[in-house]
Amino acid sequence: MKKHNFSAGPCILPQSVLQKSAEAVLNFNNSNLSLIEISHRSKDFVEVMETAKSLALEHLGLQNKGYQALFLQGGASLQFLMTAFNLLENKAAYLNTGTWSDKAIKEARLLGDVVEVASSKNDNFNFIPKNYTIPSDADYFHCTSNNTIYGSQMQDFPETEIPLICDMSSDIFSRQLDFSKFSLIYAGAQKNMGPAGTTLVIIKEAVLGKVSRTIPSMLNYKVHIEKESMFNTPAVFPVYVSMLTLQWLKDLGGISVIEKINNQKAELLYNEIDRNPLFEGFIANKEDRSKMNATFTITNDELKASFDEQLKQSGINGLNGHRSVGGYRASMYNALPLESVQVLVSIMQAVEKGA
Incomplete structure (x- = not known):
């Protein structure tokens, strides 16, 4: 019987992507080697990584606009901390619309002052707050575009002079937006792009290098950019499946x-x-x-x-x-x-x- 997969994450993937990724596990690029046993620095996989990053930027309309795409690990949950480590010097502004933004606020507070500009927490997160004020002296403004648990989604994003950061884990690549409004976008692959194990980060390089703290190498976006997402061994299979899914989306239109x-x-x-x-x-x-x-x-x-x-x-x-x-x-x-x-x-x- 055909299954109708409404799973919230790990998500449904195109059948053609599943077929190609299954074949690659057995025999990748006719090499008679498995995708998951070859070197991540081999020519074949480096090409996968570069293609995945290029497709991500292409879909978002951010090629040649000062942005870098990274495929990292640790899910969106690690990005809650990495965002603050790299961008929070004194104060950051957050919109609280669900469980995941609530967790992001908790992590950011480990590193600086957090202003919660608005929250729907007292109403069990059953709406998106409107008409809030973002402090102009904050280092950045953080929001979550889609809330998987409660089923709410931001339809509009504020105009702000400070960097706009967004967790788009569950709706990235699903709708057209002016993505150039954002200085940093992150998304766990397992909601709308691939299997669990990798996280896409899209970052405007101009916002980096402005905090005074020492950033551990593994948490430093600049290190990952310099190493082209290869500072440590990447999640080879999830990156490959994400590449296939991004290619499927391109072929679709x-x-x-x-x-x-x-x-x-x-x-x-x-x-x-x-x-x-x-x-x-x-x-x-x-x-x-x-x-x-x-x-x-x-x-x-x-x-x-x-x-x-x-x-x-x-x-x-x-x-x-x-x-x-x-x-x-x-x-x-x-x-x-x-x-x-x-x-x-x-x-x-x-x-x-x-x-």
Whole structure:
């Protein structure tokens, strides 16, 4: 039976990417060697790394604009600390919209003063704060574009004279933005780009070298730039799969094409959530809803068992909400086909008819 994979992360990947990566594990580039046993400094893998970095910058429209792409390790969680180590001299401003931004704030406070410009924490993160003021004397402003756990997403980003930093782990490459507004973007690959194990960092070189502290080599962006993401042995397989996924996206037509598909998927599901009295969305303001992670609950507990059984029978996987929130979460990343959302919606309608 076909599986419809709504997993929040590790994410669904294109079937063609899975096929090519599986082949590379057995025989990479017809070398009769596995991708995961060759030297990371071999010509074949260096080419993979360079292609992956180039494709990332190309998709974001940041080639030849003073930006560098890095593939590092430690997930977005390590970037919470690396961002502060490299950029926080005195004070930083943070917008708190979910669990991950809350964790980023905690790490930054180890290294300096953090101003929380706004937060939706007291309302269980069910909206994106608006109309906040960013202190002009802060070293940078940090936000999280999409909140996988609660299902909210920033639709607009503030205009600010200080560097704009964004954790885009769960919606990078999913929609068109003016990415040149950002001085640093980071994203764990496992949400919308590849398997767990590598993290993409896009950084404007001009913002580096302005803190007085000594930065440990492993946490220093300048070191990783100089070593071309090879300061330590990179996560070879995740980088390769990320490269294949970025190439798949390019062959599809790029971000402009996938954004239209993502909008279709989100509109289809949210229209059903709003129409069907048996389901209720988690996010208070419709304009704050995530197009990547739709969170919702079933309003009649007596029908939950029936709904869950129909999901299972239809091959739907990964729809359970995060353990801290409950309910359901449909993660509709780039590689999820529209057909999978249509199957989910049909089950929601079937449960309504049988009620």
